Amino acid sequence: MSDSRQQGRKPRADVLRNRAALLEAAQRHFLKYGIGTSLEAVAKEAGVGPGTLYRHFPTREALLAAVLQTRTKELAARRADIAQLEDASEALRQWLRAMEEYFSAFSGLPEPLMVAARAQDPGNPLTVPCAALIATTDEYVRAAQLAGHVRPSVQGYDLFLAAVSVAWVKGTGATDDVSLDRLRALVESGYRERDDAA
Amino acid sequence: MSDSRQQGRKPRADVLRNRAALLEAAQRHFLKYGIGTSLEAVAKEAGVGPGTLYRHFPTREALLAAVLQTRTKELAARRADIAQLEDASEALRQWLRAMEEYFSAFSGLPEPLMVAARAQDPGNPLTVPCAALIATTDEYVRAAQLAGHVRPSVQGYDLFLAAVSVAWVKGTGATDDVSLDRLRALVESGYRERDDAA
DNA sequence: TGCGGGTACGGAGACAGCCTCCGTTTCGAT
């Protein structure tokens, strides 16, 4: 994203090729086996040695963050769509749902996201996207509060937590879709103003 | 609990000693490092070989369930206290809080509990206690609904899920107590009847 | 108290995954 081209050296071809192969293999494995999948297996499938994988992505979170970038952009696009909505309450609902889908991209994703959400830790490559999501949620919450749809005591961070939690429940695979819908309804009636008409 | 004494053989002394030592060591390690702790380390601290640990407790879940039994009894005791309350709404609130504390006994506990909650799997040693908790929650929910304090669409299972989720958030250690309180408040205002006075 | 049979012990070892180090290869610039 902010790939600094300032140093005169241009990137080597094999570097680019390997990075792309790693990202593709990692996405496949994350999708199939969850984020806890064997990184050795990812490297093998990408046709590189483990050393190369760790040079490109020093930690599992770094790899995860890189794989997630595509989805982050998709989420930004949805955000742009949602921002067009006139009904602040509906916008908030859709945004929460979009976040939940994002958090459900890979099984096990909510865990590192929660850890990254405490910010404090600038070394964590997931911290920045998390902070952005919380800030955006807060914007939607405030707008809906101004329109009188959401209780004043609710904060963006609270609904971020709720969305991550629902995604976590979903990810454990222990619950059917109907229960999940009731859980979402519980959250929604939790943040809505009591005397809200809609 | 339902230790079948039907077979004439009486248990050997070393078996009992080792089992007790294992449970104690496991509890210490679960408390300190979470349920993902090294079982080898547990065995070593208990002064037994790995083989002995795995003979007594074939899986991590089996060991976890055994360690959890003490706490399960404590929870049953609290349930008895709570059952004395006259206000059904207050009883439900306290029961949810008691469950949440139970789920927070060890870091990482919510994960296997959710997996066990889907029941389907009678081999899982955590399934039975989970089912009991869900049933109990449902009782409290129905009582509170009869008193008009809880929306009719809410089910015991939903609040079980909510309690596990809050415990999960707590267990990630990523959130301060104030945010956690707001999350609980969100859940509570989610299940309460809108025009409820209390 | 000593003996015998059967149960339980425990550690060696096979296996998998993480991560690093460094000799070798490959790339791009000159």
Place this chain on the structure above:
DNA sequence: ATCGAAACGGAGGCTGTCTCCGTACCCGCA
């Protein structure tokens, strides 16, 4: 074509899981 730098990759050290089987221990009976 050559050279220096940068990247590769796999061997290997480490930790953890789980099993198998020779050995030690415990209980019951004499």
